[in-house]
Amino acid sequence: MNAVINATIPTKDDFLTEDVDFAEISSLPIDHPGAHDPAYRNRRNYIAELAANYRHDPTHRIPDVDYTREEIEVWRYVFTQLEEVQQRRACSFYLQAKRDLGLHADAIPQLRELSYKLNLFTGFRLAPIEGLVETRAFLTWLEKRTMLCTQYVRHHSRPDYTPEPDIVHEAIGHIPMFTNPDFADFSNMVGYGARIADEQQLIELGRLYWWTVEFGLIEEGSEIKAFGAGLLSSFSELENCFNPNVPKQKFDLRTVINTEFDYSMMQPVLFIIPSYGYLKEITKEFIGSF
Numbered sequence: 099m100n101a102v103i104n105a106t107i108p109t110k111d112d113f114l115t116e117d118v119d120f121a122e123i124s125s126l127p128i129d130h131p132g133a134h135d136p137a138y139r140n141r142r143n144y145i146a147e148l149a150a151n152y153r154h155d156p157t158h159r160i161p162d163v164d165y166t167r168e169e170i171e172v173w174r175y176v177f178t179q180l181e182e183v184q185q186r187r188a189c190s191f192y193l194q195a196k197r198d199l200g201l202h203a204d205a206i207p208q209l210r211e212l213s214y215k216l217n218l219f220t221g222f223r224l225a226p227i228e229g230l231v232e233t234r235a236f237l238t239w240l241e242k243r244t245m246l247c248t249q250y251v252r253h254h255s256r257p258d259y260t261p262e263p264d265i266v267h268e269a270i271g272h273i274p275m276f277t278n279p280d281f282a283d284f285s286n287m288v289g290y291g292a293r294i295a296d297e298q299q300l301i302e303l304g305r306l307y308w309w310t311v312e313f314g315l316i317e318e319g320s321e322i323k324a325f326g327a328g329l330l331s332s333f334s335e336l337e338n339c340f341n342p343n344v345p346k347q348k349f350d351l352r353t354v355i356n357t358e359f360d361y362s363m364m365q366p367v368l369f370i371i372p373s374y375g376y377l378k379e380i381t382k383e384f385i386g387s388f
Contacts, residue, residue: 130261132253141166145250146228160210160226169251170206176257176266177203179333187336189316189323195274207269209247216273220282224273230262233292233304240289245276258333271327272311280374281325284381285311291385299388302355306384309354310377315339315346315370322346322370338364346370351380 132138148161165173181203184193199215201207213224225239227246239246247268252260260267275281288311291303312328313335322340329336338344347353349371357367371377 127261130253131256131259135253135255138253142250149226149228149249152226160208160213160224162208162210163206163249165206165251168254170204172251172254172257173206173266174203176331176333177201177270179258180270180331180336183333183336184330187324187340188330189318189325191278192274192325192330195277198277199274201269201274206251206265209249209265212269212273216276219277220279222276222282222285234295234300237292237300237303237307238289240285241293242289243282243286245272245285247273267327267331271329271331275311275325275327278374280378284374284378287378287381287385291381291388294385294388296388303385305355305357305359306351306381308359309357309369310349310371313339313359313365313368314377315368316374317370317372325374328365335364339368344368348372349377349380351384355384 126133126139126142132142145163148163152158152161198219199207199212209224209226216222216224220243222243222245224247225244226249229248229250231246236246245268247265248263249265252264252266276285288303288307292300295303310326312326314324314326314329315322316325317323324330324336324339329339339346344365345367347367347369349369354369359365
């Protein structure tokens with residue numbers, strides 16, 4: 099073990115203040131569901147501006163978003179669609195965390211309230227960001243026990259699909275898992291690793307993140323359950339991953355960090371961890387070898 103990794107306790111000075119590289123919001127890819135909807139692009143730009151203002155606000159007060167009826171309907175559709183399948187497929191900790199955070203179908207949660215609650219559980223917090231963030235920058239903020247989160251909502255024409263993270267993916271998929279101390283510490287270690295990693299190690303960390311945080315499975319008694327945000331926030335992914343034709347392998351670090359992924363397709367293989375504590379320890383050993 100070449101490094102000792104401890105949780106970084108955040109202070110006021112750690113809040114996101116510098117500029118971060120992110121994808122241009124107004125220039126959506128031509129195949130994006132909202133690319134040809136000027137009203138949607140304007141709305142995205144408005145919400146992105148709130149995030150930019152946060153970074154330069156000395157009080158660092160996360161701005162609330164006054165979500166429209168259309169946006170709330172998108173949230174309600176996804177939340178309701180997922181409810182039944184999550185009860186069957188999601189890990190028990192996640193289901194309890196949703197209740198602890200007060201997530202429900204009738205209102206899109208505000209990042210400020212969720213951040214406050216997370217901080218009470220594990221010392222993690224949230225910070226609004228305009229859009230997609232470069233890998234190292236995004237992961238490094240986890241070392242400060244901070245997850246960068248978008249606040250916009252996917253386009254109403256495709257409520258079951260988003261080509262990039264939105265508040266639906268963040269709040270339904272990612273945020274509940276940060277109430278777990280072992281998962282929070284694991285994320286903290288990934289952030290430390292991203293800061294010191296060389297380019298190849300960063301690629302490997304990205305794969306570890308993808309096959310766990312986004313698409314991870316966990317043993318729960320005699321059953322296999324989902325804990326990855328990409329699974330928990332997508333009806334089709336959550337159902338597909340339990341298809342017997344989708345290979346599910348016991349977690350092996352070397353295999354995981356050498357397995358490429360394609361975000362544009364259903365995942366062709368998944369990995370099963372025995373526990374969050376195991377994931378934390380194996381990641382600590384891995385990053386300690388950097």
